[in-house]
Amino acid sequence: MELRGKKVIALGERDGVPGPAVAECASRAGAEVVLTLTACYV
Amino acid sequence: MGLEDQAAVKRVADEHGNGVVVLLGTPDAESTQTLAQTVVAGDPSYAGPLAGVPLGLPVFHVFEPEVRDQVPADVYEAQVALMEMSLDREAILAGLREARRAGATA
Numbered sequence: 409m410e411l412r413g414k415k416v417i418a419l420g421e422r423d424g425v426p427g428p429a430v431a432e433c434a435s436r437a438g439a440e441v442v443l444t445l446t447a448c449y450v
Numbered sequence: 451m452g453l454e455d456q457a458a459v460k461r462v463a464d465e466h467g468n469g470v471v472v473l474l475g476t477p478d479a480e481s482t483q484t485l486a487q488t489v490v491a492g493d494p495s496y497a498g499p500l501a502g503v504p505l506g507l508p509v510f511h512v513f514e515p516e517v518r519d520q521v522p523a524d525v526y527e528a529q530v531a532l533m534e535m536s537l538d539r540e541a542i543l544a545g546l547r548e549a550r551r552a553g554a555t556a
Contacts, residue, residue, distance in 0.1 A: 409510060411520050415470045417459060417507070419451075419485055424537065425475030429529035430512050434473050437520040442470065443462045445455050447485070 412438030422448040451488050456498035459489060463505050471508045473517065475530075477537050479545030482511060486549035506553075511546050513539045 416434040418441055420427030427446035435441050451459070463470055472489050476482040484494060486509045493500040510517050513534055518526055 409471070409508065409516060411471075411473075411517070413469075415466045417462060417470060417472045417489075418475070419459075419472055419489075420475035421477055421481060424477030424481070425512055425530055425533050427475065430473050430475040432529050433512055433517070433521040433525060436522050436525045437517075439471075442466055443458055445458065447451060447455065447476075447481075 414439045415442045416440065417443045418445070420444070420446045422446055451485060451493070451498065451500075453498045456488065456493060456500045460499050460503060460505070463489075463507060471510060474509065474511045474546070475533075476511065476542065477533070479538075479541045479548075482542050482545040483549045485509075486546060487552065490549065490553040509546065509549065511542060513537075513542060514546075 416439040418427050418431035420430045427444040431441040431444040487494050489505050489507045492503045
């Protein structure tokens with residue numbers, strides 16, 4: 409799977425990798441981030 | 451996944467169609483499986499906007515080598531590496547494989 413050119417939904421999690429960090433990886437790999445979320449389970 | 455988040459994912463998937471992939475940053479196998487199932491086959495709790503809505507989106511995790519290899523090393527190091535060291539990467543990826551198997555046979 410090549411990220412370049414893909415539209416990415418970045419689903420991070422507070423206790424894992426947060427959404428903005430996932431989104432940064434995707435965008436720097438050449439993808440277009442169309443949604444960024446950080447789930448929080450307590 | 452929360453109800454508002456499900457609604458947002460559904461809206462974006464409907465807007466953008468087939469070219470959308472999901473990239474996870476989940477911290478364990480269970481949350482990985484649950485989120486993957488939600489965006490592939492629908493909300494497993496049948497409570498949210500994705501209940502009974504099989505979006506069938508391709509799902510990947512940011513810890514997967516094929517993802518990591520596409521991210522500039524300095525970016526991966528700054529954004530992900532610390533969490534990757536502190537979490538059980540193999541269990542997370544096993545959970546993702548299981549979710550993909552389940553999705554493929556659903």
